[in-house]
Amino acid sequence: MTLSLYIARKFTWMFLRVLLAFFGIMVLIDMLEQLRRFGDKGAGLAQAAHLSLLNVPDSLYRILPLIMILSAIALFIGLARSSELVVVRASGRSGLRFLVTPVVVSLGIGVIAVAVLNPLVAATSKEYETLYTNYARGKERILSVSEEGLWLRQGGDGSQTVIHAARANADGTSLYGVTFLSFDDTGLPVQRIEADSATLVPGAWDLTAAKHWALNSANPEQAATTSASSQLPSDLTREAIRDSFGSPAAIPIWDLPAYIKGLERAGFSARNHQVWLQTQLALPLLMTAMVLVAAGFTMRHARFGRTGMLVLMAILGGFAIFFLRNFAQVLGENGQIPVPLAAWAPPVAATLFAIGLLLHLEDG
Numbered sequence: 001m002t003l004s005l006y007i008a009r010k011f012t013w014m015f016l017r018v019l020l021a022f023f024g025i026m027v028l029i030d031m032l033e034q035l036r037r038f039g040d041k042g043a044g045l046a047q048a049a050h051l052s053l054l055n056v057p058d059s060l061y062r063i064l065p066l067i068m069i070l071s072a073i074a075l076f077i078g079l080a081r082s083s084e085l086v087v088v089r090a091s092g093r094s095g096l097r098f099l100v101t102p103v104v105v106s107l108g109i110g111v112i113a114v115a116v117l118n119p120l121v122a123a124t125s126k127e128y129e130t131l132y133t134n135y136a137r138g139k140e141r142i143l144s145v146s147e148e149g150l151w152l153r154q155g156g157d158g159s160q161t162v163i164h165a166a167r168a169n170a171d172g173t174s175l176y177g178v179t180f181l182s183f184d185d186t187g188l189p190v191q192r193i194e195a196d197s198a199t200l201v202p203g204a205w206d207l208t209a210a211k212h213w214a215l216n217s218a219n220p221e222q223a224a225t226t227s228a229s230s231q232l233p234s235d236l237t238r239e240a241i242r243d244s245f246g247s248p249a250a251i252p253i254w255d256l257p258a259y260i261k262g263l264e265r266a267g268f269s270a271r272n273h274q275v276w277l278q279t280q281l282a283l284p285l286l287m288t289a290m291v292l293v294a295a296g297f298t299m300r301h302a303r304f305g306r307t308g309m310l311v312l313m314a315i316l317g318g319f320a321i322f323f324l325r326n327f328a329q330v331l332g333e334n335g336q337i338p339v340p341l342a343a344w345a346p347p348v349a350a351t352l353f354a355i356g357l358l359l360h361l362e363d364g
Contacts, residue, residue: 003088007101014078015071015109019060022067026056054128058249061121064113065325068106068287069318072294073311075102080307085299096358099295106291110284118280119252126250149177154236159184161232165198172241173200180205180232189215193232200238204231248276271339275332278343279325286325286347292354293317296361321350 027049034048034055060067079085088098150172152163159182166177180193195210207230213220251259256277263270297314298307325346332342 004101007098008105010078011071011075011102011105012109014075015068015105018067018071018074022063023056023060026059027052030056030059051128051131054124054131057117057121058125058128061113061117061249063322064110064283065286065290065322066318068109069290069294069314072102072106072291073298073314076295076298077307077311080298099292099299099358102291102295103288106287107284110287113287114253114280114283119254122250122252125247129247129250150175152236152241154234159190161234163198173238174198178207191215192220198232200234200236200241201231203233203235205234206231248273253277253280271335272333274339275329275342278339279329282343282347285344285351286321289321289347289350289354290318292351292358293321296354296357321346324350 030052031045031048034051035045038047038051076085079088085098149164149166150168152165152172154161154163161180161182163175164179164181165175168175175198176196178195178198180191180195180198181189182191182193184190192213192215193207193210195207197208198205199208200206207227209226209228210230211224211226212230213224217223248256251273256273260270260273260277263273294314297310297317328337328342328346331337332339
């Protein structure tokens with residue numbers, strides 16, 4: 001038990017040191033990028049640092065498997081050079097039994113990352129998207145999905161129009177059971193329109209079976225008009241609606257299932273969000289696979305030589321697994337392979353490969 005606690009503490013501190021080193025480097029690089037992007041828009045060093053501190057956690061979270069394999073390599077190389085691995089083996093503990101502690105620690109770090117770090121990263125990512133959009137285009141996102149359907153917002157000549165629809169097509173350009181509520185520049189409602197459907201065309205919405213109310217009249221219901229088809233001017237485009245969805249990473253994992261149901265209920269495709277959810281659930285297993293891969297190449301005595309070559313092979317193996325996971329995620333998002341296969345196949349395959357390598361080295 002004492003040995004296990006020692007290894008667990010040593011591994012945890014090694015992981016935290018590597019994590020902080022990457023965080024510092026990425027913040028400096030991202031600050032330079034933010035200054036390049038928004039320096040001409042009046043963003044100074046403080047604003048760039050603020051944007052970087054909001055943006056870097058997402059990038060850092062995405063490369064956690066790589067940080068894990070680097071931490072595991074550093075741990076095993078350090079134990080080998082100090083001859084602690086020799087002492088452990090001499091005490092009668094096999095290499096596979098010794099690996100139980102690093103595996104449990106990696107699983108724990110993965111679970112904490114998904115349960116705690118993921119919501120924090122989602123919050124910072126959402127705030128970064130808002131600030132980035134304000135700097136880049138001067139306006140916030142124009143689409144929101146809730147249990148009541150989806151909501152859009154569009155501008156006009158000194159007015160704003162809020163759009164609510166019960167459902168929509170996959171790209172949000174065809175709405176059904178739709179209501180338009182227009183406000184003047186003072187914030188007072190001036191017009192309401194209800195239509196069976198609305199289709200976005202260049203510069204306008206094509207409305208079907210629409211009823212119009214002029215809310216600034218004495219009796220809006222008496223002055224209401226109906227039309228089989230009509231048009232309402234709009235500054236929205238298909239690209240603007242698509243970009244307003246943002247990234248699945250900006251949604252906490254605890255809220256993702258409900259958000260996915262809301263997207264599907266509104267008529268949108270939630271495949272990207274489903275792949276992201278399953279990928280996050282598989283993250284602890286991927287972290288464990290990285291530790292096992294590192295152990296397979298570097299958990300040996302330093303006197304055997306070829307340490308540099310084995311470290312390089314372990315790093316290349318980790319990058320290969322990381323690339324395979326990202327490639328499978330893209331295939332899953334594009335519908336080329338099933339969602340569970342895209343999320344779980346790479347970590348399961350990597351784990352089985354690492355276990356096979358360890359069995360061959362330890363007992364083969």
